[in-house]
Amino acid sequence: MVATREDLEMTFTAEAAKRGSTVLRSDLAHLPSLIAGQASARYGVTSSLATLVPSLQRASEPDGSWPATVIVRGRLGVAATGSVAVTEPDRQDRSMIFLARRIIFLLPTGSIVAGLPDATVFLRRALGAGMRYVTFISGPSRTSDIEQIAIVGAHGPGESIVVWIPDWHPADD
Amino acid sequence: MTEQWRERYDRAVDDPQLQRNLLAFQRRWSGHREHAFEGRDFEALRQELAAVKNDVIERLPHYLDEFVAAAERAGAVVHTAETPRDATARIVDLARSRGVRTVIKSKSIVSEEVGLNEALEAAGIRPVESDVGEWIIQLAKERPSHIIAPAIHKNRQQVAELFEAATGRPVDRNDVDAQLAVARETLRDEFITAGMGISGANAIVAETGTVLLVTNEGNAELTTILPRIHVVLVGIEKLVPTLDAAMLQLELLAPSATGQRATTYVSMITGPADEGGELHIVLLDNGRSAMRSSPRFADALRCIRCGACANVCPSYGVVGGHVFGYVYAGAIGLVNTPFHSGLEHDTGPQSLCVSCNACQTVCPVDIPLPRQILDVRAWVARESGLPPVERAALALWSRRLVAQTGLRIGAKLAAPLRTGSFLNLPGPSKLTSWRKLPAPAPRPFRDLSLSLAPDPLDGPVGATLRSRTIGFFVQCLTDWLYPEMGVAIVEVLRALGAEVVFPRTQHCCGLPAYDAGDRTNARRMAKQTIRVLERCHADYIVSGGTSCVIAMLREYRNLFLEEPGWQIRAERQAARVYDFTTFLDRIAKLPAGSLAGGDAAPATYHYFCQAHNVLGQDQEPMRVLSDACGIDLRPMPEAAVCCGFGGSVSFTRPEMSRHILARALTNVDETGAPVLITDNPGCIMNFRGGVAASGRDLTVLHTAEVVAERIRSIRNQRI
Numbered sequence: 043m044v045a046t047r048e049d050l051e052m053t054f055t056a057e058a059a060k061r062g063s064t065v066l067r068s069d070l071a072h073l074p075s076l077i078a079g080q081a082s083a084r085y086g087v088t089s090s091l092a093t094l095v096p097s098l099q100r101a102s103e104p105d106g107s108w109p110a111t112v113i114v115r116g117r118l119g120v121a122a123t124g125s126v127a128v129t130e131p132d133r134q135d136r137s138m139i140f141l142a143r144r145i146i147f148l149l150p151t152g153s154i155v156a157g158l159p160d161a162t163v164f165l166r167r168a169l170g171a172g173m174r175y176v177t178f179i180s181g182p183s184r185t186s187d188i189e190q191i192a193i194v195g196a197h198g199p200g201e202s203i204v205v206w207i208p209d210w211h212p213a214d215d
Numbered sequence: 216m217t218e219q220w221r222e223r224y225d226r227a228v229d230d231p232q233l234q235r236n237l238l239a240f241q242r243r244w245s246g247h248r249e250h251a252f253e254g255r256d257f258e259a260l261r262q263e264l265a266a267v268k269n270d271v272i273e274r275l276p277h278y279l280d281e282f283v284a285a286a287e288r289a290g291a292v293v294h295t296a297e298t299p300r301d302a303t304a305r306i307v308d309l310a311r312s313r314g315v316r317t318v319i320k321s322k323s324i325v326s327e328e329v330g331l332n333e334a335l336e337a338a339g340i341r342p343v344e345s346d347v348g349e350w351i352i353q354l355a356k357e358r359p360s361h362i363i364a365p366a367i368h369k370n371r372q373q374v375a376e377l378f379e380a381a382t383g384r385p386v387d388r389n390d391v392d393a394q395l396a397v398a399r400e401t402l403r404d405e406f407i408t409a410g411m412g413i414s415g416a417n418a419i420v421a422e423t424g425t426v427l428l429v430t431n432e433g434n435a436e437l438t439t440i441l442p443r444i445h446v447v448l449v450g451i452e453k454l455v456p457t458l459d460a461a462m463l464q465l466e467l468l469a470p471s472a473t474g475q476r477a478t479t480y481v482s483m484i485t486g487p488a489d490e491g492g493e494l495h496i497v498l499l500d501n502g503r504s505a506m507r508s509s510p511r512f513a514d515a516l517r518c519i520r521c522g523a524c525a526n527v528c529p530s531y532g533v534v535g536g537h538v539f540g541y542v543y544a545g546a547i548g549l550v551n552t553p554f555h556s557g558l559e560h561d562t563g564p565q566s567l568c569v570s571c572n573a574c575q576t577v578c579p580v581d582i583p584l585p586r587q588i589l590d591v592r593a594w595v596a597r598e599s600g601l602p603p604v605e606r607a608a609l610a611l612w613s614r615r616l617v618a619q620t621g622l623r624i625g626a627k628l629a630a631p632l633r634t635g636s637f638l639n640l641p642g643p644s645k646l647t648s649w650r651k652l653p654a655p656a657p658r659p660f661r662d663l664s665l666s667l668a669p670d671p672l673d674g675p676v677g678a679t680l681r682s683r684t685i686g687f688f689v690q691c692l693t694d695w696l697y698p699e700m701g702v703a704i705v706e707v708l709r710a711l712g713a714e715v716v717f718p719r720t721q722h723c724c725g726l727p728a729y730d731a732g733d734r735t736n737a738r739r740m741a742k743q744t745i746r747v748l749e750r751c752h753a754d755y756i757v758s759g760g761t762s763c764v765i766a767m768l769r770e771y772r773n774l775f776l777e778e779p780g781w782q783i784r785a786e787r788q789a790a791r792v793y794d795f796t797t798f799l800d801r802i803a804k805l806p807a808g809s810l811a812g813g814d815a816a817p818a819t820y821h822y823f824c825q826a827h828n829v830l831g832q833d834q835e836p837m838r839v840l841s842d843a844c845g846i847d848l849r850p851m852p853e854a855a856v857c858c859g860f861g862g863s864v865s866f867t868r869p870e871m872s873r874h875i876l877a878r879a880l881t882n883v884d885e886t887g888a889p890v891l892i893t894d895n896p897g898c899i900m901n902f903r904g905g906v907a908a909s910g911r912d913l914t915v916l917h918t919a920e921v922v923a924e925r926i927r928s929i930r931n932q933r934i
Contacts, residue, residue: 057476060476061476061477061479120477122476123476123477124477125477125481133440133488133489133492136436136440136488137437137440137441139436140433140436140437140440141403141437157466158462158465158466158477159459159462159463159466161462162457162458162459162462165458165483166458169423169425169485174289174484174485174486174487174488175439175440175482175483175484175485175488176482176483177436177480177481177482177483178477178480178481178482179479179480180477180478180479180480181479182479183431183432183433183479183480184431184432184479185347185348185395185431185432186364186431186473187346187347187348187351187364187365187366188347188351188366188369188371188374188391188394188395189236189369189370189371189374189391190236190239190240190243190364190367191391193391193392193395195395195399196347196395196398196399196431196432196433196434197345197399197402197403197406197432197433197434197437198432198433198436198437198479198480199433
C-alpha cells in the first residue's frame with residue numbers, strides 16, 4: 043500500500059515528537075506571528091530562506107553575534123525518522139544551525155519521503171546542484187556521555203521546531 | 216599477555232562501579248535496540264548490508280579508485296597511508312604547513328588506532344577532542360572503553376574533577392546538566408579558534424566521493440564547518456559503493472549503536488564545503504589488506520563500528536573495554552587487534568571470550584565474530600603456546616584410553632574429598648569460593664548396566680519414536696559427573712518407543728581443545744568422534760550435551776577447513792545429530808499435554824546461550840516443558856545471557872566468570888521459582904556449584920531429568 047502525503051506527515055509528526063521536536067503548521071501569511079511566538083526577539087534566518095520568505099528577513103536583527111534561535115529552510119522531511127534535511131550553502135548559515143540554542147525548520151508540505159532509503163533521489167539531485175554539505179537533523183542535539191544520562195542540548199541546539207507550510211512552493215524545490 | 220593488561224584485568228574485576236555502569240548500560244541498550252528495530256526485518260536488512268560490504272571487500276581496489284576519482288572531482292585531496300606512521304606524518308605535515316596550532320577533533324576510533332593525538336602533541340600541535348565522552352577520556356589521559364560510549368566507566372564525580380582541572384573553575388559534582396554546560400562552553404571556544412578539524416567517517420561513498428558522519432551531539436558538524444581545513448582519517452573498509460548503500464547502513468547503524476531509530480545528525484560532505492576551504496581524506500590500510508587476503512578474517516572488514524558486539528557481551532559487561540579489547544573494544548576488537556595493533560595486544564583480551572555467540576546475533580553485518588575469536592585464540596596458542604598444564608592436560612585428554620583410565624583413577628582418589636555431590640577442596644580458592652566443584656560420579660554412565668530396548672509408554676505418546684533407533688552421544692560431563700542425566704535421556708527415548716544404541720568407543724567431541732585454541736588435539740578428538748558416529752547404525756544421534764552438538768554441527772566445519780575430506784564426513788554426520796530438546800520438539804513432536812499431570816513445582820528456564828544464539832532455540836523448550844509436560848514455567852529476565860561457564864573460561868578466568876554467574880543467578884532469583892531448568896551439562900555444573908556456594912534453595916535440572924520425571928510419574932500412576 044502506498045502511503046499518502048497525509049500518512050507520511052502523520053508518521054513524521056509522531057516520529058519527530060519521539061525525538062524531541064515540536065511539529066507545527068502555518069501558512070505563509072501567519073508565519074511571522076508564529077515565529078514571534080516561538081522565537082525570542084533576536085533570531086537569525088539563513089540567507090537562502092530570507093530570500094524566499096521576505097517577511098522573515100524583515101524580522102531578523104543580526105548583530106554579528108550568534109543568535110539564540112535560527113530559522114532554516116528544510117529541504118526534505120523523512121517520515122520514518124522525523125528528520126529534516128538541510129543544505130545551507132553558506133558557511134556562516136551552516137555554522138548558525140549548530141551554534142544556536144533553538145532551531146526552527148520551515149518545510150513545504152510536499153517535501154517528504156517515507157524513509158532514509160527514499161532520500162537518495164533528493165541527495166543525488168542536491169549533489170548535482172552543487173550542495174556539498176547535506177545534514178539530516180532529527181530533533182535537538184543530545185548526549186549520554188556522562189553516566190549514560192540522556193541530556194538534550196550538547197553542542198547543537200537544545201530545542202527543535204518543525205513548521206509545515208502548505209502554501210509554500212519554492213521554485214527550486 | 217602483557218603485564219599491563221593483567222593489571223587492568225585485576226583492577227576491573229574488582230571494580231563494582233564499573234560493573235554497575237556496564238550492566239545498566241547493557242540492559243538499557245538491549246531494550247532500546249529492540250524498540251528501534253520494531254516492525255523491521257533485522258535479519259533481511261543485515262544480510263542485505265553484509266552482501267553490499269562483501270562486494271566492497273571483494274572489489275576493494277575498484278571501489279577505492281572510484282572513490283578517489285569522485286572525491287578529487289569534488290575538490291577533495293585524497294591521501295593513502297599504509298601504516299599508522301604514514302597517516303600521522305601526513306596529517307602533522309598538513310597542520311604544520313598551514314601553521315595550525317590547535318586541531319579540533321570529532322570522535323574517531325581510527326585516530327586512536329594510529330595514535331594521532333600523541334603524534335600531534337609531539338609536533339607541538341594541540342589536539343582537542345570535541346565529543347563530550349572523548350573529551351572526558353582525553354582529560355583523563357585514557358583510551359575510550361567503548362566505541363560509542365567512550366567514558367562509560369566514569370561517574371559524574373570523576374567527570375566534575377576532570378572538568379575542574381581543565382577549566383580551573385568549580386564544577387558541580389552531581390549536576391550533569393551543569394557539567395555538560397561546562398563542556399559546551401569550553402569546547403565552543405575551541406571550535407571557533409581551531410585551525411583544523413579532524414574527523415573520522417562512518418562511511419565513504421565510492422559513487423560520489425561523499426564522507427558520511429553520524430553524531431548526536433553535533434560536534435562532527437562544528438568540527439567540519441568552523442575550521443577552514445577538514446581532514447578525514449578513515450579506514451579503507453568504510454567504503455560503500457553507492458548513496459543507497461550508505462542509506463541502508465544508516466538504517467542499521469543507529470539502532471545497533473545506540474538503540475535509536477536515527478541519530479540526531481547525519482551529515483554528508485562531498486568536497487570542500489566552501490570556497491577557499493580544504494578537504495583532505497586520508498585512507499588508512501594498517502592491516503586491512505592483510506585481513507582482506509585472509510579467508511578466516513576478511514568478513515570482519517564488514518564492521519560498521521556500532522559497538523553492538525560489546526553491548527551484549529557478558530564478559531565485556533564485567534571488565535569493560537580497557538580489558539576486553541585493545542583500541543577497539545568488544546568482540547570486534549578481539550578479532551581486528553592482531554591486524555591493527557599486533558597479536559601481543561590480544562593475548563589477554565581473547566582469553567575472556569565465553570563463546571556465547573551473542574555478539575553475532577546483534578551484529579548488523581553478521582560477522583562470524585565467535586568463530587573468528589576462536590581462530591585468534593588458536594593463533595595465539597600457535598605463536599605463544601598454551602600454558603604447560605593446559606597443554607599436557609589436553610594432550611592426555613585427547614587420547615581416549617589414557618583419559619578414561621585417568622578419570623577412573625581420579626574418581627577414586629577424589630572419593631575422600633566428596634561431600635554430597637560436591638568436592639570439598641581444602642583451603643580458600645578463587646576457583647571454589649563462588650562455585651563448588653562437582654565430585655566425580657562413583658560410576659560413569661558408560662559403566663552402568665542399562666536396558667536400551669524400547670519401553671514405550673501406553674497410548675500414542677509411546678509410539679512417537681516407534682521403529683526408530685537413536686544413537687546416544689553421552690558427553691563427557693554427563694558421563695563422568697552426572698550419569699543420571701544420561702540415564703534420564705535414555706529413559707525418555709525408550710519411553711517414546713525408540714531403541715537406543717550407545718557406541719562404547721565414544722570419547723570427547725574435541726570441544727575443550729577447540730575452545731582452548733589447541734587445534735591439533737581438537738582435530739584428533741573430532742576425527743575419533745566422526746569415526747565412532749559413522750559406525751553407529753542409527754536414524755539419529757542425540758545428546759544432552761548441546762555444546763557438543765553445536766561443535767559437530769558448526770565448529771567441525773571450521774576445524775576441518777583445510778581438510779575437506781573430513782569436513783564432508785563431519786557434515787554427513789551432522790545431518791542426523793540433535794540436541795535433546797530440539798529432538799523432542801522437532802522430531803518426536805511431543806503432542807501438547809502428552810506428558811502433563813501431577814503437581815510439579817514452578818520452574819524457570821535458562822537457555823544454554825549457544826542453543827539460543829547458534830541453533831536459534833526460542834520456543835522449543837517451552838513446547839517440551841510447558842506444553843507437553845505441563846510445567847509451570849516462569850519467564851526469566853535475560854534468559855539467554857551466558858551463565859559464565861564458557862567452556863574452560865570459568866577455570867582460566869574465574870574472577871570474571873563469578874560475576875557473570877552472579878548476574879544469571881540474580882535473574883533466576885527474580886522469578887521466585889524453586890527449580891531452574893537448563894540444557895547443557897556445563898551450565899548445570901556452573902549453576903549447581905554457584906547455588907551450593909551461595910546457599911540458595913534452588914534445584915537445577917537438565918530438561919531430560921524433568922521429562923524423565925514426568926514419565927516416571929505417569930508409569931507410577933498406571934501401576
